[in-house]
Every structure is written in C-alpha cells, then in structure tokens.
Amino acid sequence: MKITRLELIKVKPRWMFLKLYTDTELYGLGEPVLEGHCTAVEAVVKEFEEYLIGKDPRQVEKHFHDIYRDAYWRGGPVLMSAISAVETALWDILGKSLGVPVYKLLGGKTVDKVRIYVNGWFAGAKEPH
Numbered sequence: 114m115k116i117t118r119l120e121l122i123k124v125k126p127r128w129m130f131l132k133l134y135t136d137t138e139l140y141g142l143g144e145p146v147l148e149g150h151c152t153a154v155e156a157v158v159k160e161f162e163e164y165l166i167g168k169d170p171r172q173v174e175k176h177f178h179d180i181y182r183d184a185y186w187r188g189g190p191v192l193m194s195a196i197s198a199v200e201t202a203l204w205d206i207l208g209k210s211l212g213v214p215v216y217k218l219l220g221g222k223t224v225d226k227v228r229i230y231v232n233g234w235f236a237g238a239k240e241p242h
Contacts, residue, residue, distance in 0.1 A: 114139070114210065116165045121145070121155050131158060133202035135170055141205035145198030147190050157195035165199070170206040177203075 120132040129151050131143040145154045161180055168176060177200050181187060208215040216222055 114169055114171060114206075116168050116170050119158065119162050119165065121158060123151060123155075127151065129155065131198045131202050133165070133170065133199070133206065135206060139206050139209050141170065141202030141209070143198030143200070143202035143205070145195050147194040150191060153191045154194045154198075157192055158198060161195065161199055170203050171210060173200065173203040173207055176200075 115136045116133060117136050118134045120134065122130045122132060124130065127146070127148055129144070129146045131145050133141040133143070145158050147154050164180065164183075165176070170176075177196065180196055180199065186192070204215045204218065208218055211218070
C-alpha cells in the first residue's frame with residue numbers, strides 16, 4: 114500500500130481536514146487546523162507531501178519521527194498541528210487496513226461515554242453551526 118495524494122478541504126468558518134489517499138480504496142482523515150491560521154498549517158502540510166507520496170501509510174511512527182526530526186525548528190503550534198493531522202490520517206488508514214478501530218491500536222478504550230457540549234456555539238461564532 115502506498116500514499117498517492119493529499120487533499121486539504123477547508124470548511125467555513127475555520128476548519129480544515131486532510132484526506133490522505135492510498136493506491137487502494139482506503140484513505141485516512143486528519144484535522145490540520147490551528148484556529149485563525151489555516152493557511153499557515155495548510156502550507157506545512159503541503160511541505161510534507163513530497164516526503165509522503167509513495168510511502169507505506171502503515172508505518173505511522175516512522176513517518177511521524179521522520180517528519181518531526183527533519184524540521185530544523187521543532188515544535189510550535191503550526192508545525193505540530195500539521196504533523197498531528199498527518200499522524201491521525203495515518204492511524205486512520207492503519208486501523209481500516211486491519212479492520213479495527215484506532216483506539217484498539219492505541220491501547221483500548223478508557224471510557225464508555227463522553228460528555229459533549231451540544232449547543233453549537235464556540236468562541237468567535239456569529240451563529241450556531
């Protein structure tokens with residue numbers, strides 16, 4: 114299995130998603146967003162494209178470390194948001210390829226329920242979504 118392309122999908126007002134395609138029917142999703150800085154994170158994800166194309170997406174830890182270590186200035190919210198999205202998409206592909214949810218690959222569930230805020234409002238919103 115090989116990575117064939119990356120697609121960044123912007124969703125108003127401030128979200129962005131990464132779709133990592135493979136040469137099979139499998140793809141992975143990640144969220145490379147840093148509120149108010151979509152364009153900056155988008156540029157970093159695009160920088161990773163040359164490295165990722167042609168690689169086996171199931172080697173999650175290898176790719177994480179290669180991308181992180183190859184950065185001269187490590188860390189920071191823009192770089193880490195981009196890396197996080199790629200890593201999430203890679204885990205998504207790995208889970209799908211093995212037929213298991215990602216949480217099983219990461220040690221199992223820790224809770225059965227999660228409380229969420231369902232009003233739909235968040236900081237800076239002008240209307241609910």
